[in-house]
Amino acid sequence: MPSDPAPPQRLWRLDALPRPLDAASFRLPPGGTAHPAGEGLDVLLVPLSGGGLLDLGDGGAEVRAGAPVWLPHGSPAELTAGPDGLEYLAVHRRRPAPAGSGGAERGGDPACWLDRVCALCGRLSEESDARYCARCGAPLDTD
Template sequence: MAPPSEPPSGAETERARVLGDARAAAGGAGESGGVVWKLSEPGRQLDANVVRLAPGARVAPHVESDLDVLVLVLGGSGELAGGDAPEPLAEGSLAWLPHGARRSLTAGGAGLTYLTVHRRRPGMTIGHRPPG
């Protein structure tokens, strides 16, 4: 068995830690919508967001061509559309949104607060203009 690998010389050693309280983020599910928390740790391989949708608000149908997304409902209720028929979402619902699949979310009467987790997108880079 090989010994554990060492971090590169000069690299900051990462440590496990608690980042916050998801229940607190979900507490205002009836308020206006938007991202209420996001993972911003340097060097991470994942992206994660807590998103709040106001009552009746909707994430329009779209296709994410590159990333699978895991959704965990933290508070409120709503509906996931993208399959044969819309599926109900309630606190504790866990949904997988595979890349390439059409999907939308609609908040119920109390709003909808959910956590999304997916692989981190590579940063944007400046390249050369294509010829022509």
């Protein structure tokens, strides 16, 4: 019975805090697979070296170094590395940590801060009752 393809190996990750963005680079060995789309997040996938196949449920398309791909949230995307493997960068909005999980120590901000992040420019408001972004003036999602 053949073994399952190797999962992606994380090479680098953005660690600066606070931040509204997450980014990490990964390496898939030849034939390795990954599911890079987020449940509730759009993902920008930037192949850095190698190549492979990205299947969005429609048969798939070739991915190659230097050709970014946008993956809409909830996408059934499956990424399979070609014979040379595939190194890629994944960038998306930062996932909130579940309430009571330790926030920044676990890789996210408390979920209650989401209404304080501007959807247009990504600025986190320092005021908990702010209704508009202090940087760009856009309304904050306070619903």
